[in-house]
Amino acid sequence: MENLELPRSVEIIEVGPRDGLQNESNFVPTKVKAAFIEALWQAGFKEMEITSFVSPKWVPQMGDAAEVIRLSGNHPGTIVLTPNKRGIDTALASGARAVAVFIGVSSSFNQKNINKTTDEALNGLIPHIRELKNKGVFVRACISTAFHCPYEGEIAPADTIALCKVLADAGVNELSVADTIGKATPQESFSLFSLLKRELPGVLIAAHFHDTRKMALANIYASLQAGVTRFDSSAGGLGGCPFAPGASGNAATEDVVYMLHRMGIETGVDLNLLNHAISVVEPHLSRELTSWYYQSYKKEQHS
Amino acid sequence: MENLELPRSVEIIEVGPRDGLQNESNFVPTKVKAAFIEALWQAGFKEMEITSFVSPKWVPQMGDAAEVIRLSGNHPGTIVLTPNKRGIDTALASGARAVAVFIGVSSSFNQKNINKTTDEALNGLIPHIRELKNKGVFVRACISTAFHCPYEGEIAPADTIALCKVLADAGVNELSVADTIGKATPQESFSLFSLLKRELPGVLIAAHFHDTRKMALANIYASLQAGVTRFDSSAGGLGGCPFAPGASGNAATEDVVYMLHRMGIETGVDLNLLNHAISVVEPHLSRELTSWYYQSYKKEQHS
Secondary structure, three states: OOOOOOOOEOEEEEOHHHHHHHOOOOOOOHHHHHHHHHHHHHOOOOEEEEEEOOOOOOOHHHOOHHHHHHHHOOOOOEEEEOOOHHHHHHHHHOOOOEEEEEEEOOHHHHHHHHOOOHHHHHHHHHHHHHHHHHOOOEEEEEEEOOOEEOOOEEOOHHHHHHHHHHHHHHOOOEEEEEOOOOOOOHHHHHHHHHHHHHHOOOOEEEEEOEOOOOOHHHHHHHHHHOOOOEEEEEHHHOOOOOOOOOOOOEOEHHHHHHHHHHOOOEOOOOHHHHHHHHHHHHHHOOOOOOOHHHHHHHHHHHO | OOOOOOOOEOEEEEOHHHHHHHOOOOOOOHHHHHHHHHHHHHOOOOEEEEEEOOOOOOOHHHOOHHHHHHHHOOOOOEEEEOOOHHHHHHHHHOOOOEEEEEEEOOHHHHHHHHOOOHHHHHHHHHHHHHHHHHOOOEEEEEEEOOOEEOOOEEOOHHHHHHHHHHHHHOOOOEEEEEOOOOOOOHHHHHHHHHHHHHHOOOOEEEEEOEOOOOOHHHHHHHHHHOOOOEEEEEHHHOOOOOOOOOOOOEOEHHHHHHHHHHOOOEOOOOHHHHHHHHHHHHHHOOOOOOOHHHHHHHHHHHO
């Protein structure tokens, strides 16, 4: 019995400095963020979400977005998350060449987050995407609750695909499709990503998994079988302890990369340099990071 | 693109009371073990390793094996681990109807554990297996270091398969094939179990994964694709904290069963009753158990 073929190389989109730090409880000093981001570039990532122009009132962890871009935004793989027109304008004025926008598939989720239904959010987003495309900006659309919603439960794959198609038609370069609450199974992952790859051949598709229920690596393996070659992950598993209530539990980049390398799949990421990058930011967090690969690195350093 | 077909149901061989408790740092009182085992049967398991006749000098945690069998050995699915002829005789005298024996593929591993090469260990084991078979006892052979050895590194699949064949020829009913140090990838798992299923159609094959490097569920998914329908796992992830040096990091039964049920694969295990069983033993351990599913159960109980 032959296995499904796996890709020879994949891109890891590092989201620790943005999606990770945004969901840690304390503010990491801007200079530490800059050093962390620089160390991550040194580790070999080609694309990274470095910050977000969300409201500092709601997300004080990202209150230094403009300064982070000034210090760290020069790399061509820099991506900046923006929640609205003002965020987009600020990001562009700061020199961002790639912008991420976000929307959930679930209307309940969008209502809770941005007080809009999915249709309302989409109608608001499309003109911004068109404007960004006209300006030659790379647009990444982050799709939340693509599998399950904390309020609505299971999401129909057809709904996720329909939303992705509208965004692709509007011109987004990439869809980052997320299992926001870490509930997808490998079977669901294989199924949805197989459909997305087939239905949307003209757009980049990234898979974004959370390890909340320990299935992140299984889902990545299943997505590789579905032809996915782009994965979001967060250095150190930054972004919430998997056991805290409502935690995000981002898949830890080093654990993902370890598995990929062990299967002969290239990522361009140097695991030692990645561990070093994590050690730059960890002392400034309110908790210890628990990825197995970083833990073993720390033990080596102290022995 | 169609996914590889997954089985409709699988058997979970619960190893927490033996492989789990044997690798926890403290001795769990015999009556607690009996209550734990009974609660596990109530949760629906059909097969369970309940204790081991290893030397109490080396493994004091199992020093009450005879008493555990007396209290809990009546269930037809009871399996007792035995390291040698004396252990086998004691197990049989205690009424055991299924016996597990163990051997590593790696000679270095066997040398360290039992001061014998693999061939020496095998030559010692074969007569015992034949005797057990003559007595109508179900024999399960636990194969350590089937993928990687902590001393020798990668193990050639041909070596694992050769050892398994000799044991199958000697009459064992089941081979429990283990990734002892939790280093196998899903690709390696698929590959080895596909070969084992093809080469050894006449023997039951169980996969035994450790979550040391977070790949246990990915490996189980890949093994399902290879046709494996029997999995060892340990309630509560009993058997060593995944971050402690040399820890085993058994895959937690409840996390495995959750994933399987979510993919529509039946196990016969009731997850609520399983969580209850874990709550019987946890207060008697030196640490908190960290499986996500049991953690969420505890939160519910306390809220």
